[in-house]
Amino acid sequence: MTAPLSSAEWEIIALSLQVSIFAIGLALPVAYGIAWLLARRRFPGRFILDGVVHLPLILPPVVTGYVLLLLFGRNGPIGGVLDDVFGISLTFSWLGAALAGAVMALPLMVRAIRLSIEAVDQKLINAAKTLGASRWRAFATITLPLSLPGILAGTVLGFARSIGEFGATITFVSNIAGETRTLPLAIYNALQIPGTDIQVARLAILSVLLSLGALLLSEWLVRRSDRDSAHVV
Amino acid sequence: MTAPLSSAEWEIIALSLQVSIFAIGLALPVAYGIAWLLARRRFPGRFILDGVVHLPLILPPVVTGYVLLLLFGRNGPIGGVLDDVFGISLTFSWLGAALAGAVMALPLMVRAIRLSIEAVDQKLINAAKTLGASRWRAFATITLPLSLPGILAGTVLGFARSIGEFGATITFVSNIAGETRTLPLAIYNALQIPGTDIQVARLAILSVLLSLGALLLSEWLVRRSDRDSAHVV
Amino acid sequence: VPTEPRGPLVLAASSLQQPLEELAEQWTAAGNDPPQFSFASSAALARQIENGSAGDIFISADRQWTDYLTKAGNIAPSEVVAIAGNTLVVAAPAGPTPPSLQTLAQANRIVTGDTQAVPLGRYAKEALTAANLWDSTEPKIINAASARGALVKLARGEVDAGILYTSDAQGVETIAATPIPRESHSPIVYMAVKLPASAHPDTDGFLGFIASPEAVKVFDRYGFIRP
Amino acid sequence: MSFDIQITKRLGDCTVECVMQSDAQLVALVGPSGQGKSSVLNCIAGLIRPDSGHIIVGGHTLFDAKRQIDIPTKLRGCGYVFQENRLFPHLTVEQNLRYGDNRNSEPAQHTLAEITDLLNICALLDRKPATLSGGEQRRVAIGRALMSNPSIVLLDEPLTSLDRDRGETILTIVDQLRRETDTPIMYVTHQMAEIERLACPTFTLS
Amino acid sequence: MSFDIQITKRLGDCTVECVMQSDAQLVALVGPSGQGKSSVLNCIAGLIRPDSGHIIVGGHTLFDAKRQIDIPTKLRGCGYVFQENRLFPHLTVEQNLRYGDNRNSEPAQHTLAEITDLLNICALLDRKPATLSGGEQRRVAIGRALMSNPSIVLLDEPLTSLDRDRGETILTIVDQLRRETDTPIMYVTHQMAEIERLACPTFTLS
Ligand SMILES: Nc1ncnc2c1ncn2[C@@H]1O[C@H](COP(=O)(O)OP(=O)(O)OP(=O)(O)O)[C@@H](O)[C@H]1O
Ligand SMILES: Nc1ncnc2c1ncn2[C@@H]1O[C@H](COP(=O)(O)OP(=O)(O)OP(=O)(O)O)[C@@H](O)[C@H]1O
């Protein structure tokens, strides 16, 4: 890349970051809650929840986008309410793109977090309870920090997925410059035009750099939290 | 679904299963190897490997498909050799679809497996070494079985991803009935035509059922391996 | 945040991206607010419109979706304007002999749009059928996801021949192309529809502009023809 | 009565039975390895639910199968030194020690300074448990239980990994607890010397 | 000479130093908690690399900083009973016991039947470690080390969690090992009684 970034490219990057950060902020607490339920509770409908969470992974992204459109479109059951009551419209808006990113990232985040929660030793939680910890405090002080590796892994996976999300986004919120044209949609646009290989490559490299930034950050956080136990044999 | 499956639907299911099982069989050992390297070894280029593994997640699937086409196409550096030397052509063949599925599944599998490997206590590996275990035996008897939860989680994620894989597949190997038309490609076809909602829904439900089967199997395997420690307090 | 004034929202098939963006520049240069575009597949856009997403103009290369929307939205046929047309070519990697339907019949792999789902593929099927070549070529056809996907596979030499849009094939050095008679398939027409929900005051103006003789010149430069 | 316990609990193939009635504030629980001593402590702490019987400690009914009483663990107020320490691996020694120190509004029996001084772990406060020696971990586990203002103290072989001087310190603390408070204490051990030193009634599981 | 050890190792803020020269086949290593006993065993087993010095046990040079010798752990032939057991959680007791039993071609010193009988763990063979009591785990850890035909035996407070009878059994096994083989044995403990019973030279870390 010899030339500095054009202002159009900056706009796309800013939008992609905004959409993905919002998507992860939206998905993370939901993913943690679901992961915790699946890891720690046996309840009727558990398997159904497990299955539903995986749907955005199983279905082709365009189908997920279509389902989002049916549900959150202005004529859909949820979208209608949002529109009438709050005046929020998700289709054709970056909020909708963030929702699509969140939904697509969810199964990846749930799995990673769940793995880490399942690895937390129940004996430690019992020890916390003998020391007077409520279920909530035991969760906040033991389960949550000990599942940090899963949270970080899930966040990296989810962020990367949402930076790369194309099919569900274009189907749900279309492809409007400055509003829903994230990096993958801009790449799609460029791919439609002959002789744009350099433009495609530039945009692809930008996607990669954004995600690698997140990756680097997470590796650093993991290493920081590991520091003390480096010498245990 | 009132009508039984048509023979075209059976064909699509069989092909999807074949492609996805092959994809996971291909990806699993590679994913495990990479996960182990990332979890246990510090080497120059480690961060690059980490980043490269994430690429299929970060890039829009059509870009990944395009890169596969560039590399494994008849005129690509790898595809050319495969064609000349072994007479294997990946483009337009179900093997290529499996390759696309494997590549798309790889980052998910690596992350899940890596989380589990990192959770394996190094002290146990040291104990095995004092008992005369070679590095390889310690790996096979301690690290590998103790990372089973990650292997299962990675397999479920990867299988679901590859059952749902669309963008990379259609870009790399096109959409040929009986050869590369997996469930998502058949769904995409139907989506392009007005008034095919029922057909889309049937195919989507089939995708979901296939993946839920894999999910159920994995949950059962996890529960079986957990059985003994259920009563530890 | 102060928002800039915006022109009408145009939901358009991706294949029209280049001429439409050039037309938009001319339109804006003439003192109008810049129109907003969303380029995606006709199916994706039609479903967004059907599910209540706002928009002013829909431009499609796919007759089926235009018909579907006009029927579902009670749009009078008079609201549908043909803005451009296209033709087909037989294409092959550049070589000594120019491709033809006959050399196509000898090819091992023939790429075109999906013959069920993608308009290019449906037109190609009609043309092959008219030439009595459908039965012999069908097993060799590679269904690409879009016209653009078919072009890429041909340009990279992954296939021996293909049927493409003239607008896509023109100016690609690595391939040679021969026109296919227009009579052998239904006319290829791009249609613009003013959507019922449209409230933007410039909608009619922009529709008129892209159907104007000046617009034809632009479409022509990208290999499209008069509708 | 300090301890009025009568429970049975099936664990795998073996059945743990414990009957204990004592007015003594401090009792020792002994018995061969695998006989159920730790399981009895777990029942008192509320981590295992007995199949039948009752547990009354210091006048409080913690469990009664017939009367359907089962006080949740967090309300039982146990200062439990587990056989295998169970230190929180992500917390520093100081955070481990302080984990239970705010559980009730009663004035603290021990301050952090006192405890760390007594147990000789002042220098370890900022370390993570994984870097401690076995005996250092043991002392932190004991300190954590004592810091939590317990209303019952459960000690599962507390002197494990401790040298004689440090063991003596722990025994002194236990003695002092007995003299200065009326907290019921159950002490599991295999060492006759410790029982003799503490001079307390001994119950044998069999 | 059975033991010729002279090492220093910096761990965090403290430096572990050990100098030991002895012809005795069995030596005891004592010292206050946190003084470095387990670290010395880890150095002998090859799990920690000393900063300087040498380790020669039973005539074999396992480590020598000057001569750049550092035999890998797996070749040192240690039967190491870790302070914290380190049983393999996914393997049954039997699989744990057999883990090291094929490490060399010498005839087995102990068969599975003998060991389980001696240690009284016959009934546990199919169980996973997590369901065992503390003392049961300890006995399995001891059994695993003895089953591995060790050429050096390292015992880190082996009698932890064991009652007197079972402790006596372990001491008898150690005694027997001393009488019937020439395997060097290092025994870490805090209990004077054990040292007296074994009547062996004692080295104190300080
Ligand atoms: N990773 C580390 N960082 C800092 N200090 C450490 C680390 N590992 C060990 N130490 C310190 O090294 C010293 C020796 O530890 P070691 O486990 O060898 O003691 P020990 O003699 O076996 O004690 P105990 O009888 O309590 O088991 C301890 O003071 C411990 O705190
Ligand atoms: N989940 C389980 N499944 C089967 N048996 C179990 C389980 N948990 C405990 N046991 C058995 O219950 C018995 C009592 O265990 P407990 O830990 O209470 O013994 P203990 O008296 O504390 O022994 P030690 O002195 O060795 O620590 C043991 O024989 C143990 O094997």
Ligand code: MOO
């Ligand atoms: O598989 Mo997609 O529809 O290119 O994101």
Ligand SMILES: [Mg+2]
């Ligand atoms: Mg016990």
Ligand SMILES: [Mg+2]
């Ligand atoms: Mg020690």
